[in-house]
Amino acid sequence: MPDDHSPSTPDVPNQGGLEEDLVTAVLTASRVLVAISARSLGEVAESLTLPQFRMLVLLHSRGAMSLSRLAEHLAVNPSTAMRMLERLAAAGMVVRDTRPEDRREVRAALTEQGARTVAGATERRREEIRRIVQAMPARQRTGLVQALRAFAEAGAEPAAPHRQPEPLGW
Amino acid sequence: MPDDHSPSTPDVPNQGGLEEDLVTAVLTASRVLVAISARSLGEVAESLTLPQFRMLVLLHSRGAMSLSRLAEHLAVNPSTAMRMLERLAAAGMVVRDTRPEDRREVRAALTEQGARTVAGATERRREEIRRIVQAMPARQRTGLVQALRAFAEAGAEPAAPHRQPEPLGW
DNA sequence: GAAGACCGTTGCATTATGCAAAGAAAATGC
DNA sequence: GCATTTTCTTTGCATAATGCAACGGTCTTC
Numbered sequence: 153m154p155d156d157h158s159p160s161t162p163d164v165p166n167q168g169g170l171e172e173d174l175v176t177a178v179l180t181a182s183r184v185l186v187a188i189s190a191r192s193l194g195e196v197a198e199s200l201t202l203p204q205f206r207m208l209v210l211l212h213s214r215g216a217m218s219l220s221r222l223a224e225h226l227a228v229n230p231s232t233a234m235r236m237l238e239r240l241a242a243a244g245m246v247v248r249d250t251r252p253e254d255r256r257e258v259r260a261a262l263t264e265q266g267a268r269t270v271a272g273a274t275e276r277r278r279e280e281i282r283r284i285v286q287a288m289p290a291r292q293r294t295g296l297v298q299a300l301r302a303f304a305e306a307g308a309e310p311a312a313p314h315r316q317p318e319p320l321g322w
Numbered sequence: 323m324p325d326d327h328s329p330s331t332p333d334v335p336n337q338g339g340l341e342e343d344l345v346t347a348v349l350t351a352s353r354v355l356v357a358i359s360a361r362s363l364g365e366v367a368e369s370l371t372l373p374q375f376r377m378l379v380l381l382h383s384r385g386a387m388s389l390s391r392l393a394e395h396l397a398v399n400p401s402t403a404m405r406m407l408e409r410l411a412a413a414g415m416v417v418r419d420t421r422p423e424d425r426r427e428v429r430a431a432l433t434e435q436g437a438r439t440v441a442g443a444t445e446r447r448r449e450e451i452r453r454i455v456q457a458m459p460a461r462q463r464t465g466l467v468q469a470l471r472a473f474a475e476a477g478a479e480p481a482a483p484h485r486q487p488e489p490l491g492w
Numbered sequence: 493g494a495a496g497a498c499c500g501t502t503g504c505a506t507t508a509t510g511c512a513a514a515g516a517a518a519a520t521g522c
Numbered sequence: 523g524c525a526t527t528t529t530c531t532t533t534g535c536a537t538a539a540t541g542c543a544a545c546g547g548t549c550t551t552c
Contacts, residue, residue: 174463175451177470182355184477203508220530229510256517256530281345284477292472293344295465300347306457307354373539399541426499426548
């Protein structure tokens with residue numbers, strides 16, 4: 153537990169305490185989720201780094217796009233995206249080609265192998281989650297679905313102006 | 323949404339579908355949580371990288387320890403931990419000293435500044451979560467606390483033998 | 493007291509990253 | 523129609539994170 157300021161002083165008897173409990177619960181759950189994400193990668197990836205995987209996932213979910221868009225969505229410098237593309241291309245995960253309409257652009261797309269890699273990691277992640285979910289008391293599950301949806305919706309885009317593009321890509 | 327194999331074919335009418343819905347809901351919620359973690363760092367950190375922050379968090383939660391332990395908990399090579407410590411020491415976040423009992427060991431500890439940095443980031447993260455939680459329909463909150471606890475407990479240590487030490491440090 | 497185990501350190505290589513400048517290509521302005 | 527500006531990619535340069543392997547102190551053990 154990296155940082156756990158326990159429920160602290162329960163100033164407001166009921167509602168206040170519940171809220172802090174919830175904050176703590178979310179914080180705790182987030183550690184589990186992050187660990188799962190990291191693990192699901194390590195098993196499929198080998199030789200593939202996390203940033204590289206993020207790029208593959210992006211291409212998988214949004215389809216082929218230019219280097220600029222790629223860098224934008226990943227929130228990295230174009231030069232960084234450029235070099236990652238080089239390595240991924242060398243690894244046979246993506247292909248690049250210049251667009252005839254606009255010869256400045258370089259479009260990157262997943263190869264078969266790249267797509268398989270992404271699909272594999274995703275499935276593995278779902279399996280891990282599924283395993284945990286199955287270990288939960290059944291009566292808790294129903295409530296969790298709705299609650300999590302409400303949570304994700306409420307936290308979709310808090311205050312950030314223009315940041316819907318793949319927070320961290322996983 | 324990096325990878326979202328929508329609920330796919332709901333083969334089993336009720337229970338099966340619910341379970342897949344839950345898996346998807348968790349997957350979605352995990353993106354929000356990871357984004358929060360990343361954001362809470364970026365605002366406090368400046369000039370501080372994520373791995374460096376993880377090290378600070380570790381020292382904050384478990385107290386001073388040797389370089390070996392540090393590397394072990396962070397799951398990195400001692401040489402990596404070594405160099406990170408150098409940079410953090412240069413930044414005034416940690417101090418190092420040799421132990422008299424065993425002059426091989428180098429103990430690292432947080433400085434006042436280091437502790438403040440960790441506390442600040444944690445508080446910011448809690449605030450973000452709190453804000454989202456407050457945006458949720460009140461009726462969903464109660465269920466979420468219990469459900470999340472059940473989830474975190476079920477997923478605490480799935481199959482990994484000895485891995486309770488800070489999944490990813492945040 | 494010598495062998496072996498443990499610990500930190502340093503050298504070497506690769507990846508990720510950002511900033512800045514250069515080069516090529518398209519869009520705009522007049 | 524041509525010059526200016528904008529957009530995109532690429533390359534140079536610097537720093538951080540990382541792992542592996544080798545080295546040199548410092549215990550521990552027999």
